[in-house]
Amino acid sequence: MTSTTEATSGRVLVTPPSIVRTGMQLPEVRWAAIALTLFLSGWALQLAGMPPWLWWSVYLACYACGGWEPALAGLEAARERTLDVDLLMIVAAIAAASIGQVFDGALLIVIFATSGALEVLVTQRTADSVSSLLGLAPERATLIAADGTTRVVDCRDLEVGQRILVRPGERIGADGVVIDGVSEVDQQVVTGESVPVTRQVGDDVLSGTVNGTGALTVEVTRPASESVIARIVALVENASERKAPTQLFIEKVEQAYSATVVVATVLVLGVPMMLFGSTFEDALVRAIVFMIVASPCAVVLSTMPPLLASIANAGRHGVLVKSAEVMEVVGRTSVVAFDKTGTLTEGRPEVTAITAESGWTLTQVLAIAAAVERPSEHPLGRAVVAAADDRDLEVSRVAEFRALPGRGVSGRVDGHTVVVERADSDQATGTLVRVIVDSADVGRIELVDRLRDDTTAAVDDVLTVTSEPVMVLTGDHRAAAQQIADRAGIGAVHAELLPEDKARIISDVERSGHRVLLVGDGINDAPALMAASTGVAMGRHGSDLALDTADAVIVRDDLHAVAALIRLSRTARRYVTANLCIAATVIITLVTWDLAGNLPIPLAVAGHEGSTILVALNGTRLLRQSAWTAPLSPPR
CATH class of the missing domain: 3.40.1110.10 (Calcium-transporting ATPase, cytoplasmic domain N)
Incomplete structure (x- = not known):
């Protein structure tokens, strides 16, 4: 499966690779609509008693419009010696038509194409919730020249160190620091803060946020390509390409499972004829139904939608998670460790x-x-x-x-x-x-x-979601470290450490069976960030090396985000588990019904594709605000 990035009206639309069926993109939604129209037209002609050649022709046109893209994707997969779910569905539809059940085959094509289109529309919400941030960044800004004159320039041309004037009601054109003026800035679209915050000289401001009633002079600290908004989009794109362990496992067994389905389908076709005297047509119908209901569409879609929705939600609240793998691993954290200077302190x-x-x-x-x-x-x-x-x-x-x-x-x-x-x-x-x-x-x-003002409360939050005491790791002398730890409510103190000492301590804790999440900001934290199961960097003042090394970045240095991120990851894991249970239950139920009874093709199609849509919809629930602010869950 591949990811797609499409430029539309100046925005980047990111389509997560494991959510969308191979090759299914937004333009193909139109083909699904055409296929549905042809199917309904053919059905109307059939009910009206029109000549069979007429409604057969319309049904076959439905096959072509709704099935060409899945068929092409399936053939491409077959050339690479892999089995694709799309190919299984097309084979089942053609087999139905070959025994005269063109209506059932056309219905399978329509529901399969329509469900694929719905999956795209549903899961696109995850990508849109992030990529739409690009539309929030203004295209133009008022540049203040060295002589005090002003002129309007493109925001993408702004350079670090330049100064821009932000008038009341305007969107801020770049990430920067206020050097003159006082105003309230609405940052909800980026950080999730529900009320505007006061920004004055020395305070950071973010591109795309809305200025209030005062005028601000802002010195640019990041080019447009490195702004918080741009980094969120880039990181979600990268996250779409890095699979979570559960997803990797599913994709590893998918080929073996698909091959097993093909072999089992042949057995379902042959055994009833050889042992029970079934006719070829009855056995073929049962085999077609088996191929449909045993296909692992819903299983494949169980993992990535919840994890990518969680990444998007975290991004809206100022936490950049670099991959779906990271989002899944964070929830297994049992020990949280903090650097001292610049992390627990200002x-x-x-x-x-x-x-x-x-x-x-x-x-x-x-x-x-x-x-x-x-x-x-x-x-x-x-x-x-x-x-x-x-x-x-x-x-x-x-x-x-x-x-x-x-x-x-x-x-x-x-x-x-x-x-x-x-x-x-x-x-x-x-x-x-x-x-x-x-x-x-x-x-x-x-x-x-x-x-930091939020340190003590943030440490208390972390203690509610982890099973072990919080640690502080610092190169400072022990007396200073102990004082900070006592004020923050941290019990385990490791002081006077060199960078390699920090990494060694983290590795020792990891070897004892714990998953460590380390929060740091400095160059000296980089080795430890790499040694930890999850490394989290402070975004505002973190060193470039720490930001590059970390698995996640807290953009606005809000330590409360640590516990919230762990909680969100655990919620996502529960959604993944629920999705897998839903998918497995539907497959087992429908397969049993087909083998032990007589499951009609339309009902088999509805059950199979309905479960696929259900797990995709369930995953997107993690886009909601409540998923970030839910009560703290106990450690697992």
Whole structure:
């Protein structure tokens, strides 16, 4: 089976390969409609008592319109020495016509073609729910030139570092960061947030989201080809080409099963004539029915629709899952591990404590430190300046500023030589810097990486869906790691790790029989992301290597998505199991009826194709919002 990508009106339509019968594309829906019209016309002529040659001709035209495409696909498969379900159906229809039951054969062609068309229309919802995001991205944006003038340009031509003006009510033309203005932005189409969120200087915005009542100046951080919307579509395309383990197993046994059906059909044809005296026509009808009801159409369609619908649903909520295989494996997670810096924490320090020596106040220590740190680009320096700004302190200007590599910064403030440098402290839970004025210590400032607002609640959510304690893996020293773990409610702490140490720990846990899901963001997390059953990268500030290595990406760094993704995967697995049970039950029931009784061809066709449509429809239920927000399921 192959996947198809069709360009229509500037959009990319992705047709998942294992959902749609070979060669069945949207244009063939028209052929199914023509076949149905011809069938109804032939039936009307037959009931009206018209000459047999007339309604036979109409039925044969129905055969041609509804059966040419499946027949071609079946013959192509036969040339590759494989058996195709389409070929089995065509053979059954021709066999029916050969014994004079052209009506039954035409009915089989029509229902088979119509069910195939319905499968395409149903499963296309999964692809449309993702690829339609491309239509949300505006084609044009207002570019702000270096001299302040503006002009309208194509969004696809925007480059990283350029600035665009987003007026009230407009869609944002590129992924970027706000550098001027305040507004509320409706992000529901991309992230699933039900209410607009406030975006101001320093906040990220996404292409295709809708600006509210304020004007924003946005600096482009990603080209159009790498925007969140484009990545969602690309990842779903890739997911369509990578099969889940269950799907791979089904496709592996499909050929053997189809060959078995052919052999069994021959036996169903020959045994009644040899042992029970059945006529050739009665035995052939029973064999035709057997070939129809034993075909594995519904089994083949049981797996991919739920998994691809889940991938689309996760994508709408800001989680990019790279394959159906990943979506299936996530649900088996028993241990979740987090990197610390940039994952559990914001990845940026904040001032948590200030001490002052005799003769100095806390405010004076912070103000003079901020003065000398003002020109610095170091994260610690920016944190000190931010703390002074938050307190509205009056900060003097610095002269003779110098960066001291590996130590800190220095400069002259109000005629005094000021040095801000790191202080050695094995007991510190964060980073300690000392402030020196004219060679005398005047105070110290402690900075700690800030815990994300959602970390504690997200860890609690994870604990409800896994069977083992949550782990934290970090290269930071143990005291800092333990403090973060205690605040987040994490029991297992592994600190002072090199990248290979993280990968080793993950591998050890995997060998003990657990499936590990690791969440990280840095280059040093890449080996561990590869070692884990599922690697998940933080999308906003994750390194390129982490994003490329991970199996899934949390676009907006929402840690609540970890538990939600595990829950969604388990729901998808339940749908797959239900679909397989439905398909197997229908096949067993209809085969038993045919062998033990007298199953009419129309009823056999309706039952077989009806189960195929049912499993496809059942899978698309995972596109609903409730599939993402359902109550947390217990670990399995």
